[in-house]
Structures are given as structure tokens and as C-alpha cells.
Amino acid sequence: MSLRSPLGRVLGLGSAKGGSGHWYSQRITAVALVILGLWFVASLLMLGHGAPHESVVAWLRSPFSAVMALLLIVVGAYHAQLGLQVVFEDYVGDKGTRVVVLVAIKFALVVAALIGVLAVLRLAFGAQA
Amino acid sequence: MAQPERPLSPFMQYRWQYTNTTSILHRITGILLSLCFFVLVYWLAAAAGGPEQYGRALACIGSPLGQLVLFGGLFSFCYHLLNGIRHLFFDAGYGFELAVARKTGWAVGIGSVVMAVVLWVFVGMTLGGAA
Numbered sequence: 417m418s419l420r421s422p423l424g425r426v427l428g429l430g431s432a433k434g435g436s437g438h439w440y441s442q443r444i445t446a447v448a449l450v451i452l453g454l455w456f457v458a459s460l461l462m463l464g465h466g467a468p469h470e471s472v473v474a475w476l477r478s479p480f481s482a483v484m485a486l487l488l489i490v491v492g493a494y495h496a497q498l499g500l501q502v503v504f505e506d507y508v509g510d511k512g513t514r515v516v517v518l519v520a521i522k523f524a525l526v527v528a529a530l531i532g533v534l535a536v537l538r539l540a541f542g543a544q545a
Numbered sequence: 546m547a548q549p550e551r552p553l554s555p556f557m558q559y560r561w562q563y564t565n566t567t568s569i570l571h572r573i574t575g576i577l578l579s580l581c582f583f584v585l586v587y588w589l590a591a592a593a594g595g596p597e598q599y600g601r602a603l604a605c606i607g608s609p610l611g612q613l614v615l616f617g618g619l620f621s622f623c624y625h626l627l628n629g630i631r632h633l634f635f636d637a638g639y640g641f642e643l644a645v646a647r648k649t650g651w652a653v654g655i656g657s658v659v660m661a662v663v664l665w666v667f668v669g670m671t672l673g674g675a676a
Contacts, residue, residue, distance in 0.1 A: 464671065499572075
């Protein structure tokens with residue numbers, strides 16, 4: 417017999433009112449990042465000695481690399497946000513400070529991710545041909 | 546009047562052991578990787594900005610401090626990757642037996658150091674001093 421109310425079961429919410437979505441997203445992004453992370457390290461190795469500018473340009477001109485790089489940036493920022501949220505929720509006791517820190521992290525990561533996306537798109541569309 | 550005994554948070558009373566070490570390292574490397582995300586974006590933005598800007602970014606990454614950050618990031622990547630996979634197995638219900646968890650914990654620790662050093666030989670060459 418389940419102790420959960422029918423409404424609670426329908427909404428999928430426990431006593432914490434949420435969190436399963438956060439937990440699940442963290443795992444899904446983790447699985448994706450195993451692939452994306454290994455791809456990125458392999459790509460770095462293939463850029464060659466000194467990672468010359470031409471190699472980086474050529475690398476991101478390939479649609480496959482560009483899509484993988486975009487995924488790495490978006491999924492990586494999302495995973496970082498989820499992880500940092502858990503850490504700061506655990507260690508920052510004061511509620512006001514906690515909210516400020518969590519919002520600041522989100523802002524910083526969204527801005528950085530957009531800069532990264534724009535950079536990859538510029539290279540992918542041949543800004544540095 | 547004396548304060549009655551209050552229960553302590555686990556981290557105040559548990560003795561130091563491998564379980565909390567692997568856990569805290571996962572968090573520390575996660576934070577470091579989040580910081581490295583900004584370095585990655587800087588590197589990409591510099592590449593999109595043109596050869597001159599890219600050269601300045603490489604010089605920055607090639608400096609002793611930059612190389613230290615890069616190696617820290619590389620080790621964090623290796624550790625967080627291997628321990629993350631270990632945690633995904635935990636989440637799926639595997640490897641939770643004490644003896645197994647201890648072995649995989651040590652494997653992750655040693656494996657990440659070896660992986661980081663081996664990769665550094667190559668990555669250091671890629672993003673090394675050749676700015």
C-alpha cells in the first residue's frame with residue numbers, strides 16, 4: 417500500500433514538492449557529458465601541437481564538430497548549474513545569501529554559454545575563413 | 546542552565562574515511578570544472594575573434610599559471626568523469642556493497658591520476674607553451 421495521496425502520485429511530487437526532476441536531469445546530462453567530454457578531449461588532441469588557429473577554425477567548420485561543441489556548451493552549462501545548486505544549497509545556510517548566489521550562478525552560466533554558442537556559430541559559419 | 550545535548554550533523558561526527566573523500570572530491574572537481582567552463586568559453590571566443598586574439602588567449606593558457614589551471618582542469622575532468630560513471634552505477638543499484646564500493650573508489654582515485662598524467666603529456670603538448 418502506498419502512503420502517497422492520489423494527487424501526489426499524479427503530480428509525481430513527494431514531501432519536498434520537487435527535486436526528482438532535478439535529480440533526473442543531472443543524471444541524463446551526466447550520461448551525455450561522458451560522450452561529449454571524451455569527444456572534446458579527443459578533439460583537443462587532434463588539434464595538434466600548439467593548437468594553431470587554422471586547426472581550430474577547420475575543426476569547427478565541420479558541422480559534426482560544431483553540433484558537438486554546441487551540445488557540450490549547453491549540456492555542460494546545464495549540468496554545472498544543477499551541480500553547483502546542490503553544493504551551494506548544502507553549504508550556504510542563510511536563505512537570502514543562498515538565493516543571491518544561486519541566481520548569480522545561473523546568470524553567469526547562461527551568459528557564458530551564450531558567448532560560447534555565438535563563438536562556435538561564428539566559426540561554423542566561416543567568420544574566420 | 547546547561548544546553549541539552551543536541552544531535553550533530555553527520556559531517557561533524559563521522560570519522561574521515563574513503564567514502565566522504567571520494568564524495569567531497571567529486572564536489573570540488575565539479576566546482577573546478579564549472580570554473581574551467583569559463584576558460585573554455587574564453588578560448589572559443591578568442592578563436593572566433595581572429596588569429597591575434599587567439600594568440601593572446603594561447604599565451605595566457607601557455608603561461609605557468611595557465612598551465613597549472615589546465616592541469617587542474619584536466620585532473621578534475623578525469624576524476625569527475627570516472628567517479629561520475631561510478632555514481633551512475635550506484636544510481637542503477639550496482640556496486641553499493643562496501644567491499645565493491647571501496648575497490649571502485651580506489652580504482653577511480655588511481656585511475657584518474659594515471660589518466661590525467663597520460664593525457665597531460667599530449668594535451669600539454671597541444672595547448673602548451675607553443676603560443
